[in-house]
Amino acid sequence: MKRHQHKNNHRHIHIGVAAGLLLGARLACAAEPLPEPIPAADPAAQGEAVLASVTVTATRRSASLQSVPLAVSVVNGDQLELANRTSIDTVVQEIPSAAFRQQGGNKDSTLFVRGIGTISTSPGVEPTVSTVVDGVVYARPGQATIDLLDIDRIEVLRGPQGTLFGKNASSGVLNIVSHTPSEQLAGYVDASAWTGHEKRVRAGVSGALQPGVLRASINAAYADYDGNVKNVHAGGGQVNGHERRGVRGRLDITPNADTDIALIADYLKSESSPTQTAYKQTSAPFAQALLPAVAGAENRQVNFDLPNAIDDTNKGISAQVNWRRNGYTLTSITAWRAWDNTQHTTTSPIGNSAEASRITGAYPATRDIGTLEFTQASQELRIASPRIALPTLGAFDALTVDYVAGLFYLHGKDRETYRRIVTTGVTTAATNSGRADYGVESDSYSAFGEGTLHIGPAWRVIAGARWTRDELDYDHVRTSTQGTAFAGVQPGTQSAGGTTSNDWSGRIGLQHDFSPTATAYATFSRGYKGPAYNVFFNMLPRDTLALAPETSNSFELGVKTSAFNRRLTANVALFRTEYANYQANFYDTVAGAIVTRLVNAGDVSTRGVELDVTARPTPQLTFTGAFAWTDAQVDAFNCPPSAAASCNLNGKTLPFAPRFKGFLRGGYNVPLASGHEVNLNLDYTYQSRTQFDLFQSPDTIQPGYGIVNAAIELAQPAAGWRVALVGKNLANKSYATNLVTGTGYVHRGVPRDDSRYFGITARKEF
DSSP: OOGTTTHHHHHHHHHHHHHHHHHHHHHHTSSOOOOOOOOOGGGGGTSSSSOOOOOOTTTTTTTEETOOOOOOEEHHHHHHHTTOOOOHHHHHHGTEEEEEEEEGGGGOOOOETTTEEEEOOOOOHHHHEEEEEEEEEOOGGGOOOOOOEEEEEEEESOOOOHHHHHHGGGGGEEEEEHHHHHHHHEEEEEEEOOOOOOOEEEEEEEEETTTEEEEEEEEEEEEEEOSSEEEEEETOOOOOOOEEEEEEEEEEEOOOOOOOEEEEEEEEHHHHHEEEEEEEOOOOHHHHHHHTTTTTTTOOOOSSSSSOOOEEEEEEEEEEEEEEETTEEEEEEEEEEEEEEEEEEEEEEOOOGGGGGOOOSSEEEEEEEEEEEEEEEEEEEEOOOEEEOOOOOOOOOOOEEEEEEEEEEEEEEEEEEEEEEESSSSSSGEEEEEEEEHHHHHHHEEEEHHHEEEETEEEEEEEEEEEEEEEEEEEEEEESSSOOOTTOOHHHHHHHHHHEEEEEEEEEEEEEEEEEEEEEEEEEEEEEEBOOOOOOOOGGGGGGOOOOOOOEEEEEEEEEEEEETEEEEEEEEEEEEESSSSSEEEEEEEEEEEEEEEEEEEEEEEEEEEEEEEEEEEEEEEEEEEEEEEEEEEEOOOOOOOOOOOOTTOOOOOTOOOSSSEEEEEEEEEEESSOEEEEEEEEEEEEOOEOOTTOOOGGGGGGGGGEEEEEEEETTHHHHHHEEEEETTTTOOOOOOOEEETEEEEEEHHHHTOOOOOEEEEEOOO
16 A cells, blocks of 8 residues: 555544543553562672673563573663763774664664674665663664663663564563662762763652652763864864763652552754775775875774764653553553764865866765655554462473563654765866655554563473564655766656555463573574665666565573572573575665665575673673674575676675674772772774675775773762773784775774773762
């Protein structure tokens, strides 16, 4: 069906969603109260030499990390703040199975898990790794490039998670959980200052407005960084930096013991200048155009008369209602989000009239201006059961079952404008341009459920499925000052289309407890990612056909153990996942210009082993280690018809998939007689060589490297303050987060910690 046939239905659905939430809240307020369970004391919280229990919501209900039959990485929000890992691109340094692709601004960035991710800027393509913040699914990959504010923990669910988290989780889920407001009035202010003119300030207050009934919190943050790339053009200054401002408010309402309601609103404004530097030049004219900057592996200079500028606004509201009755919990999550993005980017080294001799037809100056307006509305209804006793079945006399089931709906609407200005000289006639106006509307409906059959105290059978219906429509119009293709601009065209798809994902598995401290599981999962359109500036008539949905089959074996009276935990997972109709960007050449073609690339697979270890041999000493060996490769590549580029990719490594990646952290606490304490932290990240190009360019390989960070902190817990000195990349190792080839050059993504730097952080709680 086409979009116009659904507009009235969409309005009715949105009104129904809101009415359902209000009705659910009213029913919840009328429920009879039930007594709250009393939590058991955690020995770790009492200073004993044991590891603290970690609670996750990876199964859509709270459970111990050591008990869930999933491979999950958990990182602590406070620890990330101390390490200056305050955005998703830096968080992945602590998660060996994850990687982050950044090229240009937020719109062009995406997450990878186990070597699988989506490389496309098209609004008609959904991510392969889902981002969920406090239960709300983010529909577009660029929304996930958020500044971390008021974060309690981040859970990274590895492998297909489509049963409980939806179709855009066919490779994994980034599940972000914020702090809940406290009952007692409390607040904090923390600040950090770093070499390179970087600073960050956060403040928050939390407490009860009406004891036992209303609790609220509000947190705000400001961050500013000049950047670590110098623009040597006159008046250019520093680039590759950012300025971020954000606020997040939460109101928790507990009208009775059976009901709790969480209302959340957030707003984040970001202005950044992401810049790639010349890593290698393969032509003399390009080298001349760079001067006085010189291409190289450690180059941090550019020569731009118009530096990149990205303005990004991310905001949203959500309401979650939990109603408990007779052991069941009914959850409703209603959310609305908006994402606005404006990009001013350049692909030329320089382009002013004083140096026009550097601008030629072969090396033109290009200016890209893009705007994006995206909104989404979603509704999830979910029920979680208690353990239910089943009738005796033969030899099985202690059967129980619990389950999670629900319905989900998401509507997304995207409108974009993109303009490219191409200059080949100083005269007016030497300037041409193209403009595209396009958009996508999507609707996704699904019903899901997963149950666990408990066979006695030690055996469990897990089974679940999710049915999804996708409706996707697009429109696209491009105009051009030329009737034929020229540098980076295709001739004028227009098209529109729509597609629908019905498919399923699911999971089945077996779990066995060998002892109270050791469990093992084996699962098979089927993932599904919906149909797609390659809607972008240079869209051609050949791109008007919808891509088929991407599906995956995954096998995983895992063991989770603890030993030495909870002084050591070790979790290992072995996996193999095979993807069919893999949706990937194919770089092709048309009229002498490189264009992207989103295609069903064929079959790819990923396999490997992951190990997470935590040890606390004494109350003062803690070690954490995470390691991943991943083999992600192309199995059978489908070459598009009339492709100009080579398709000999079978057996080649997928991009952003290092074979080995590891993370180690050690922490030591020294209590002092004065009541103060000293905390020492040291961490090390290593990853092996990484190919950034699907087409295996020898110029886009990042050799293996390791990064060393350290911190020393002085704290007075009784007074609620701490101050720390932090050193980043102490070995001063330069590396690339992305390498991109072009005509005559290779560009490098420059990370924040591309060289050694230091900072001071301070926090006061009250």
